[in-house]
Amino acid sequence: MLTYAIKRIGLALLIICVVMLAMYAMVFLVPGDPASLALGPRATPQLKAELMQRMGLDQPIYVQVWNFFSNVLRGDLGYDVWSKRPVAQMIAEVFPNTLFLGAVAMSIALVAGIGLGCLAVVWQGRSIDRVLAVLSVSMISIPSFVVGIYLLLVFAVWLGWFPAIGAGDPGDWGSQIRAVVLPAAAIAITWVGYLARLVRASMLEVMSANHVRTARAFGLTDAKIVLRYALRVAIVPVIAIVAVGFGSILSSAVFVETVFSRPGIGTLITSAVQKRNFPVVMGSVLFMTAFYLTVVTLADLLMAKLDPRVRDTLRG
Amino acid sequence: MSEPLLKVDDLSIAYASEEGALQALRHATLEARAGEAIGIVGESGCGKSTLASALITLLARNARVTSGGVRFGGKDILAVSDEEQRRIRGRHIAMIFQDPMTSFNPVLTIGEQLVDFQDQREGLSKSDKRRAAAAMLKRVGIPDPERCLGRYVHELSGGMRQRAAIAAALLMAPQVLVADEPTTALDVTMEAQIIHLLRALRQDYNGAIVIITHHLGLVGELCDRVYVMYAGEVVEEGSTDDVYHSPRHPYTQALIACDPANIHDQTPVLPTIPGRLPDLVNPPQGCSFAARCARATDHCRSVAPPHVEVGSRHFARCHEALP
Amino acid sequence: MASGKRNVWRALLSEPLGVMGGIIVLAFVLMALFAPWLAPYDPLKIDVMHKFSAPSLAHWAGTDQLGRDLLSRIIYGARTALGVAITATGIAGLAGILLGLVAGYGPRWLDSLLILCFDSMTSLPMIMFALAVITVLGPSTATLILVIILVSIPGYARFIRAQTLSLVRSDFIMAEQAMNASNARIILLHLLPNVAGQLLVVLSMDIPVVIMLEAGLSYLSLGVKPPTPSWGNIVYDGYVSLRQSPGMVIIAGIPLILATLGFTFLGEALRDALDPRLQLRTLR
Secondary structure, three states: OHHHHHHHHHHHHHHHHHHHHHHHHHHHHOOOOHHHHHHHHHOOHHHHHHHHHHOOOOOOHHHHHHHHHHHHHOOOOOEOOOOOOEHHHHHHHHHHHHHHHHHHHHHHHHHHHHHHHHHHHHOOOOHHHHHHHHHHHHHHHOOHHHHHHHHHHHHHHHOOOOOOOOOOOOOOHHHHHHHHHHHHHHHHHHHHHHHHHHHHHHHHHHHOOHHHHHHHHOOOOHHHHHHHHHHHHHHHHHHHHHHHHHHHHHHHHHHHHHHOOOOOHHHHHHHHHHOOOHHHHHHHHHHHHHHHHHHHHHHHHHHHHHOHHHHHHHHO | OOOOOEEEEEEEEEEEEOOEEEEEEEEEEEEEOOOOEEEEEOOOOOOHHHHHHHHOOOOOOOEEEEEEEEEEOOEEOOOOOHHHHHHHEOOOEEEEOOOHHHHOOOOOOHHHHHHHOOOOOOOOOHHHHHHHHHHHHHHOOOOOHHHHHOOOHHHOOHHHHHHHHHHHHHOOOOOEEEEEOOOOOOOHHHHHHHHHHHHHHHHOOOOEEEEEEOOHHHHHHHOOEEEEEEOOEEEEEEEHHHHHHOOOOHHHHHHHHHOHHHOOOOOOOOOOOOOOOOOOOOOOOOOOOHHHOOOOOHHHHHOOOOEEEEEOOEEEEOHHHOO | OHHHHHHHHHHHHOOHHHHHHHHHHHHHHHHHHOHHHHOOOOOOOOOHHHOOOOOOOOOOOOEOOOOOEHHHHHHHHHHHHHHHHHHHHHHHHHHHHHHHHHHHHOOHHHHHHHHHHHHHHHOOOHHHHHHHHHHHHOOOHHHHHHHHHHHHHHHHHHHHHHHHHHHHOOHHHHHHHHOOOOHHHHHHHHHHHHHHHHHHHHHHHHHHHHHHHHHHHHHOOOOOOOOOOOHHHHHHHHHHOOOOOHHHHHHHHHHHHHHHHHHHHHHHHHHHHHOOOOOOOOOO
């Protein structure tokens, strides 16, 4: 288990390094230099030189790369070109909002998705099962920002049940929860469909497995068979996908946060991209990548713990 | 002679399929007494797996009992409620499964499963059950039972898995032990060891053993009586000695002739039985083996053969066996 | 082979959702191809006098904040959506085949290197990667297409590589190698035809994802630039005027929902008919 963990974490670190190098290289691939790109037509030579120096662009390239890596390791992700605030601090301010949104969305998706999946298993082959199948595919394919806008129109603008913009007042849990419901639902809908489908397939496969038959042959109760023997095996692919799903959910957050004008990493990046604010984009992308890789790696380790076959096949 | 412990009485089972009802088992009758081991042999598709499922009341969803039943403890266990069936399974009728690799749960340790399998024993603490499991593992020849209890099925060798599967089946001292192809998943040396183990266990086991296999040697080693099945029917039954030494049904004769163990001379071609199994959706009117039988007559093809007593408790379902 | 194709058709036609998806897709394809003839107005023609007009006989879907005919914009939007989707998945598919064959059939070190690159790219959340590229290159339709190509290649290449590896171990390729057939012959005659069909299914299943991505990025003003009509920026226009004219955003969302549903239903039916073993695409 330990060797597997080390291997898995090592791979994640290697990928982070590759991603960092690639992102750094990308800046140099563009025609023109990042300083004038960021400053746009207003760039005076003096302003440009100042920015170049602040971004460390006047140094030889290996020094730049070295500085970049060592800064990132120290938690320094650079400074906003306009407000000159540290990027790390900007991310720290808004990230909890995004995390909360993602967590609520994932919880909705897990409860509804596993519930619908189990329903489909219980009613397997009946018309409810078929309706659920069509519903799942539809939920998977509809774009979340369109769902978000419709939800906003119906429940915030027309019915006025939930706020249309923002993330609620700091410190006021009630308002924060009211503000998260609609965006979380918009993001969750894709994953409700996806998980319902996955749980159904996974459960059906496990319930017809030989070992479930063995458990039956020893007279175990159906409840014990489903909860202890089948679900533990069926849940393994769900955990794997939930971790990947977290990345996907944070991606959808980019669109949905904009729809609900909700402060978060998504709105931060979007506005930075629109203003071509390099350090903020790079810093946020790097942060999100690292966060995503951490979640995926943790999920892999958890999976290895739940399913001893996984860690043994990957041990060698 | 004692009353049979388990009696399969005129049992017919059909599966719903797209072509129609597939009659996997047709009017099978057999019995097992306490202290007796019976063997059920036949090629794949002869209905032995269906029979095995019926014995542990785990028929597939699309299976339907069309006649007869399985009598055990004064009841037809295929007709009682699901809950009653569940209480019989494992405790009174237990099964040694075909492929222990997939028959144990991959994410629970052998110990956790062996404890769960004793759920129906009341008044025993978890640690008692674990101790019972360890003792049973020791009895089936697993050298370090405690270690084995903590392992997952994929961490055991093939032989160990099969021993653990046997231990699982014996845990609650069931009155009937059903073994479904207990040696198929093993290589020859392992097979010999498992046969040896099963023989040793037979000495101090006083329930009935039902061994279901395509392997004639296994039945010859372990069983008192043998039932030969073909196309869902029992075509010949009798003591193992009688059936092996003077088979009366042409199918049994062919089966014995084709057993690699009986081929001593160097031969360029291994003997086989020509032809294929009959269509079980529309079984033939006459003898179901007629199409593959060298001695079949028109009479065989049109009239179902009678159940002929050819010796003391030795029966064959064949026109030719008539005196 | 002929009977195999007939079976595929029969399997497709027996799936009502697949047929429905096929009809929707066909409708959108025709809409894109014949946009100039189908659209009642010029999608760019501004008529401020009639802005935010409700659906009427003159403007079936109403007009937007500049008085442009919404239906015409949606019809031309189909052109943008399908144009981007087909160009991007097409190029990505070709590049994926090339890289996948190189990885699967080429030397081991190249394979490992490519796999590391693919893994690094797939381990980035897709949108994050897209946003990084857009920042560097600046938002435009060309950037959008490039971004979609870049994020799609690793998946396709990995798929082709896996297929290639399993084929290389198959008997008939080994037989060819034993007969000293040239690599080019093996790749062109045996690997490519076997691998391309399955990739086509994967590509068709990705089209709704690409349509969604194009619309999403255009909605964020990071994709297709106004005034060129794209379903994404039409939704954005509607979203901005949500309170004045809610009808506009409702209508603007419909083509996106219909198109993604239609392509998904068709793609799933196609997959089930051609190769049920293919995995559902993984969302990222």
